[in-house]
Amino acid sequence: MAVFRGLLALTVLMVGVFAQRDPPEFDQTLPSCREKEADIFFILDSSSSIYIEDYELQRQFVREVINRLDVSSRSTRVGALTFSDNYRVSFTLGEYQNKDDLRSAINDRNVPYLTGLTNTADAIRYVRTNGQFRPDVTRVIVVVTDGYSRQPGATRNEADTARREGYYMFVIGVGQYTDEREWRAIANDPDSSFMFNITNYRGLDRLYSTIPNSICGLPPIILNSRVCGVREDADLIFVAGPSEADNAFSIVSNMVNALRDDRSRLRLSLLLGSCRANEVPLSDPSLFCSNFGDPTPRQDSYTNLLKDMRNEARDARGTRPQANQVAILFLGQQTMELSRFDILRQARDAQFDGIETYVVDLGVVTNANFLSSIASSRDNVLSTSGPGNLENILLNKVCDTLNEISNPLPTLPPS
Structure with a gap:
């Protein structure tokens, strides 16, 4: 009995010790993304057609992509905004310089659920003109949306301009959307590499590694190589x-x-x-x-x-x-x-x-x-x-x- 009590006490002691220790952090950085120099800006649709539960899945998607990137001031930097009628900047490129801070910043206060119409054009225009992107790194804009924008022509023109200025444009289109013309107009070619159509927001989990792998394999686009x-x-x-x-x-x-x-x-x-x-x-x-x-x-x-x-x-x-x-x-x-x-x-x-x-x-x-x-x-x-x-x-x-x-x-x- 004394032996049993001793073993029990030792077991309780060991459990207490391990309970006080933080669980080991699992590094999910993809091999292709290590030391990758890139600036990535997420544009998240927060219009009225999106349920708040699905909007949280968008936020979780951004967290999971960040987990797989090599985040630092010298390698990969991440920014984000949410938009409906207007856009709201959640955090700028370089504002958070490690994964823990970035993940913590993706919350209700910084990335709020807005509701309203789908003004994609203004959101893209802000990102491409904000002056935060470094000139000689891979520059990426990721648009997550579930529908047609309020001004399709303006959206296409903004995406065209962004590509001419050296940005890679990714589109994740969510839902049973039969007319993909606007998504194709936003995304770089080929569509198979830059446009992803999923049935519902639960399907974002299939892209947790696909999107960062695709981004990290892209070279920077250097403009004005000729004078x-x-x-x-x-x-x-x-x-x-x-x-x-x-x-x-x-x-x-x-x-x-x-x-x-x-x-x-x-x-x-x-x-x-x-x-x-x-x-x-x-x-x-x-x-x-x-x-x-x-x-x-x-x-x-x-x-x-x-x-x-x-x-x-x-x-x-x-x-x-x-x-x-x-x-x-x-x-x-x-x-x-x-x-x-x-x-x-x-x-x-x-x-x-x-x-x-x-x-x-x-x-x-x-x-x-x-x-x-x-x-x-x-x-x-x-x-x-x-x-x-x-x-x-x-x-x-x-x-x-x-x-x-x-x-x-x-x-x-x-x-």
């Missing part, structure tokens, strides 16, 4: 209507950043919405155009921009008749519906004036056949949904035109 040195006298004019200016501006900024004008040969002008700026130096265009006015176009909005473009080009030719003149026109569906015939007439007159015209298609669905006539040639039409890196292709083409050896233009009659 354009301007060697000849040239005038470059960017034109975008009220409804195109916001989406066009990132392309304009990246192109301006890639231009080099050591001999002061280039004159740069911006006609973007309500913003007019001429002889702009090669610096940050936002210093000269930060407000584009009302985004709703009128029937004559774009036509008036083209008239201003032609007048400005004519004045410039008075002092530099041999300068190459190039215009880049950004056109979207709204503008083409309103005034395609007037735009075509002005564009042809501009070509007669000697202006080489390029067109960037920002999602023209109907009447796209007009674009090749608005541009100086069919080869001068580029689309945000086309193959390859639009900005690099556009930069290469425009750079060649800016540096052509020019002959003086004949005197032209006024139009």
